[in-house]
Structure formats: C-alpha cells, structure tokens
Amino acid sequence: MSTDGATTGALELIVIVVVVVVKIGIIVYVCNRRSNMRKDPYVEDSRFIPLTMVKFLDDMERERPIRFTSQQLRIATENFSILLGSGGFGTVYKGIFSNGTAVAVKVLNGTSDKRIEEQFMAEVSTMGRTHHFNLVRLYGFCFESSLRALVYEFMINGSLDYHLFKSKKGIVIGFEKLHEIALGTARGIAYLHEECPQRIVHYDIKPGNIHLDSKFCAKVADFGLAKLCNRDKTHITMTGGRGTPGYAAPELWLPLPVTHKCDVYSFGMLLFEIIGRRRNMDVTLGDSQQWFPIWAWRKYEKNQLNDLMIVCTIEEKDEEVAERMVKVALCCVQYRPETRPVMSIVVKMLEGALEVPEPFNPFSHLFPGGVSEGGDSLARIAWNVDGFCWSSSEVVTKSTVVTGTPLMRRYEITMASD
Incomplete structure (x- = not known):
C-alpha cells in the first residue's frame, strides 16, 4: 500500500509540474507576441517623431480615437484611389474597413513638418475630446513618418457648399x-x-x-x-x-x-x-x-x-x-x-x-x-x-x-x- 501511495504522489507531482511549465510557456509566448506587436511599426517610427509629439500620441491613445497604421489605411482606401476632395490642409479619400464601415481619410499636407504637426494636433486634440450629434466623429488617426492622416466618419451627402452653390449636380434642399x-x-x-x-x-x-x-x-x-x-x-x-x-x-x-x-x-x-x-x-x-x-x-x-x-x-x-x-x-x-x-x-x-x-x-x-x-x-x-x-x-x-x-x-x- 505504501509503495502504491508513493507512486500516486509522484504522478500527481509530475502532472502539476507539467501544467505549470505549460502555463509559463503560454505566458512567455503571449508576452513576446505583444512586445513584437508594439514594436511594429511604432518603435521604429518613433525615431523620427519629436518627443512632444510622442507624448501627445500617447495621451490621445488613452482617449477615444484609434491609432491606425499606414498599411491599414492604404488597404481601406484601395491605396488612396477614391478622391473625395482637397483643400489647404489636406486631401480626403474614401475608405471602407473590413467590417463595412465607410470612412473619410484626410491625408494632411503642409509646407513643413511643423505645420503638419500643428494641423494634426489641432484636429485630433479637438475632435478626440468632443462628442456631439452635430460634430463629425473622429474614428482615429495615423501618425507615421510616411503618413499623417485623420480618419472621420463618412458623410454620404458631402458638404453644404456642394448643394448651395452647385445645384445642377447636388440635390436641391x-x-x-x-x-x-x-x-x-x-x-x-x-x-x-x-x-x-x-x-x-x-x-x-x-x-x-x-x-x-x-x-x-x-x-x-x-x-x-x-x-x-x-x-x-x-x-x-x-x-x-x-x-x-x-x-x-x-x-x-x-x-x-x-x-x-x-x-x-x-x-x-x-x-x-x-x-x-x-x-x-x-x-x-x-x-x-x-x-x-x-x-x-x-x-x-x-x-x-x-x-x-x-x-x-x-x-x-x-x-x-x-x-x-x-x-x-x-x-x-x-x-x-x-x-x-x-x-x-x-x-x-x-x-x-x-x-x-x-x-x-x-x-x-x-x-x-x-x-x-x-x-x-x-x-x-x-x-x-x-x-x-x-x-x-x-x-x-x-x-x-x-x-x-x-x-x-x-x-x-x-x-x-x-
């Protein structure tokens, strides 16, 4: 009886050790995966972003807007092929995410990186903190060395000037x-x-x-x-x-x-x-x-x-x-x-x-x-x-x-x- 008891105790100990090892392995795998995800693409890109902008982006990530990658936006906009309009602060393209959500992606442009950053912070800090039916909703943003963009909800009927001043094309309201x-x-x-x-x-x-x-x-x-x-x-x-x-x-x-x-x-x-x-x-x-x-x-x-x-x-x-x-x-x-x-x-x-x-x-x-x-x-x-x-x-x-x-x-x- 004593021999059988010793054998059973040894088996139980082996099972416990195996379970612990497996759990540790899973935890290490998940941690490594998350670490790699954080490195791609932001750590590499942060070398080209001023510290003030890095802090601003970190603050905004704790707010509502989502931080998109340039690759995600290129896929959604079919490589920025559907032009909606352009102005002094950027060019706007239509995009559709995999879940069917239509968006307007505003790619910022300016005469200097400083000017682009000013535009970016003005829009994100403003819209990231506001929630009202009569304000266009900001879904998220992208700030990489190759792309500075803002992602807004898509307004199917465009802007008011199109209907006021271009009645031959727009719907008469x-x-x-x-x-x-x-x-x-x-x-x-x-x-x-x-x-x-x-x-x-x-x-x-x-x-x-x-x-x-x-x-x-x-x-x-x-x-x-x-x-x-x-x-x-x-x-x-x-x-x-x-x-x-x-x-x-x-x-x-x-x-x-x-x-x-x-x-x-x-x-x-x-x-x-x-x-x-x-x-x-x-x-x-x-x-x-x-x-x-x-x-x-x-x-x-x-x-x-x-x-x-x-x-x-x-x-x-x-x-x-x-x-x-x-x-x-x-x-x-x-x-x-x-x-x-x-x-x-x-x-x-x-x-x-x-x-x-x-x-x-x-x-x-x-x-x-x-x-x-x-x-x-x-x-x-x-x-x-x-x-x-x-x-x-x-x-x-x-x-x-x-x-x-x-x-x-x-x-x-x-x-x-x-």
Whole structure:
C-alpha cells in the first residue's frame, strides 16, 4: 500500500509540474507576441517623431480615437484611389474597413513638418475630446513618418457648399431642411463654445466645413484651425492669420481683440448664404446685389423683405422662418464682437424660443460716421454669457485686404476661397 501511495504522489507531482511549465510557456509566448506587436511599426517610427509629439500620441491613445497604421489605411482606401476632395490642409479619400464601415481619410499636407504637426494636433486634440450629434466623429488617426492622416466618419451627402452653390449636380434642399441645417450647425458651434470642458474656437465656419449625413443632418467638420481656450481668458492669443476671406470676422484682420465671437460672425455669413442659396459675393449680379449681406440689410432696413423672399424664391409658408433667419444673421455679423450674441442664444432665436431683437446696422463702419454705439450695453446684457473688457486685447492679427471689383473695394470685401 505504501509503495502504491508513493507512486500516486509522484504522478500527481509530475502532472502539476507539467501544467505549470505549460502555463509559463503560454505566458512567455503571449508576452513576446505583444512586445513584437508594439514594436511594429511604432518603435521604429518613433525615431523620427519629436518627443512632444510622442507624448501627445500617447495621451490621445488613452482617449477615444484609434491609432491606425499606414498599411491599414492604404488597404481601406484601395491605396488612396477614391478622391473625395482637397483643400489647404489636406486631401480626403474614401475608405471602407473590413467590417463595412465607410470612412473619410484626410491625408494632411503642409509646407513643413511643423505645420503638419500643428494641423494634426489641432484636429485630433479637438475632435478626440468632443462628442456631439452635430460634430463629425473622429474614428482615429495615423501618425507615421510616411503618413499623417485623420480618419472621420463618412458623410454620404458631402458638404453644404456642394448643394448651395452647385445645384445642377447636388440635390436641391428645401428651405425647411435648410433651416434645420442652420440650426444643427448652430448647436454644434454652441457645444464647442459653451459645453466642452475647454472652449473650442473653430475659426473656419463656412459651407465647405458643414457636412451632411444620409438624412441631411448638419455636422461641423475640419478643425485644422481650431484652438482650445481656457474659459477664464476673455481674449485669445493669435500666432498667425486664421479663417477664410469672406467668412472671417473683422477682428481677425484688424487691430481688434479676438474672442470666440469670431465664430459667431462666420456663422452669420454662412446663414446669409443658406438664406440666399448663393455665395455672398457674386460679381455677375448687379451692383446692388453683388454683396448679399448688405443688400439684405437694406431690404430689412426699408421693411422690404418681401423683395428678398421673391429673389431667393422662398415660399410663403417659409417666410416667417426666413425673416427670423435674416434678423439672426444680421445680429451675428455685428462689427464689434460684444454686440454679437453667444451661440446658445443664436440656437434659441433660430428655434423661435427667443424673440430676435431688432438688429443694428452691422455695416455702419463702412460708411461716414463709423460704428454705431447705440444699444451696445443692452446687447451685452442680452447676449453675453461672460462679458469682457473691450480694451484688454492680448495679441492682434493683421492681414492684407484683397481688392476686387469697385464694389468690393468700397466695402472692403474679400472673396471667399475654398
């Protein structure tokens, strides 16, 4: 009996040893595999990436966006063969992942690696921290020596400018839907300004940066110029010119303080183009209608908005909403930032939840007599969530005004460029 017991004990010991050895082998294999996966391709690539960028990428990997490899994106985009569009900050290609998810891959370009890195960090740090129905969703990014790219959700109906200015190719959108697009855009900007942990200023609100999903819901996109701001700072430090001529607020190219209200101004200019379904500057039209915003103001001032409704082919059932949109646009493009409403108020006015106050002439600075001061204090109280001192500018950005037709030179208007 004692011999059998010893034999059984020895067998049990052998089994235990074998199991332990097998488990250790599995653990070593898994660890080696994970180590190899981490080395490919990032360790090799990190030799060419500045330490600040490596730290930034590590921080972002702990956030929501996924880090893709260049190989994954080349496969998804069929080697970048399906071009969606291009602009000053990159070229966009369509891609489809193996699970069927359609994406828009924006390959960044610039005049220098530093500029590309600035664009990359602006977009990833902005979109990686935001989650709102009216903002384009960032799925992930790629940052390798051979490829800097951002991976966004694919917007099947493209950008708003395609439908506003290229109606022969795009779907003609009804005015009720255009109002919804304007409202959705306003909600997206309001979220950036007032609901994010850090205020985000977009700097480039325009139809080309408003994308439309399968139901034509508006989503704000392209954050290559965006800037994160602390809420306790009333003014923004500028290190270079921002925005698109024709949409950029006056303070971006004049010696005036820069705040988040520059986005409000750009939204107002966008709203005019939605109302008119045309570019604000159209040199093919008669002198009086070449610049739509000032023509709209003159019609409003003379109580002749019915003429605008006819020219813009707005049906009678939509006239009340259209008039409200005109008044909101005029409020948004006021010359001085503190007389413009904050975006949450813009949303309520477009919804009809707040009555739109009678706007002052936003173009009085273009005529003898200068900027109208009347009602400024009332506007501050009614429209500003957090007021500021007008004279405490930190940094001023200046740029040259591009001249065009005599009318454009008279009103210091610059052509919008995509």
